[in-house]
Amino acid sequence: MKFTIFAPILLAASTNSFVAPSTPATRTNNAALSPLFMGRAAAVRAATKGKTDAKKAKTNALYGKKIIMCVKQGGPDPDGNRALAELIKAAKANSVPVDNINRAIKKASEASVGDFAERTFEAYGMGGASMVINVLTDNDNRANADVRSAVGKNKGKMAEQGSVLFMYDRKGRITVPAEVDEEALLEAAIEADVEDFELSCEDVEDGKLSTILVEPADTNNTFEAVQSMGFTEDVKMELAYVTKAPVEVTDEEFEANMKIIDALEELDDVDSVEHNMSN
Incomplete structure (x- = not known):
């Protein structure tokens, strides 16, 4: 048995600071800046979410294609198609929705679907x-x-x-x-x-x-x-x-x-x- 433990690498870090308002003018300035900072934070979150959503969509599509290929080769029954059973397990492990899996199995029987x-x-x-x-x-x-x-x-x-x-x-x-x-x-x-x-x-x-x-x-x-x-x-x-x-x-x-x-x-x-x- 062998193990390889790599030293951690910190990819990103950030710090936030807060300055308590001391005068009405300070409170007014902070209030004016807040939407800008909030806007930047929202933009970062939106961009990150967009990348995550795109990656998830591609993962779902990929497993859909793999399932179609597997069903065409060995049939739609996981009990009789061991490769399909293992692929379904892998799809679930990668958070592919069950509905997507079932649709792909059903789609594989359609004549219009090509071979992958x-x-x-x-x-x-x-x-x-x-x-x-x-x-x-x-x-x-x-x-x-x-x-x-x-x-x-x-x-x-x-x-x-x-x-x-x-x-x-x-x-x-x-x-x-x-x-x-x-x-x-x-x-x-x-x-x-x-x-x-x-x-x-x-x-x-x-x-x-x-x-x-x-x-x-x-x-x-x-x-x-x-x-x-x-x-x-x-x-x-x-x-x-x-x-x-x-x-x-x-x-x-x-x-x-x-x-x-x-x-x-x-x-x-x-x-x-x-x-x-x-x-």
């Missing part, structure tokens, strides 16, 4: 960064053109198949919006027959975020082990490509590479983008 297929593209960014672009699409030509355009317009470079993937491992990834105790996780993992995992924890804007990496076959068992520890809210699980060779890039290179990733993640056909940047 998974594709993987590889690309290079700045400063030695590499990217693995996971796609789920019903139109290969569109997905190929859109991915290449997003990479090229943002000064990235498409890579030959296999030239990037060999630097990544396929892993199961469970994320928990809290700090997970390593000893407690060890006990739960043993109970769940999980032989090996890596645990990391970092500071994020809203608190702590723990990430657990396991072999793909152990993903479901690890997810259930985490739930048995009392973590049931917003715990997510997925399969991901995890770099074996992180690279350090400058702040400028990081920002440039994130522009590529942001452009890719805006595409409807793109499921996720993995990268090897260490900062």
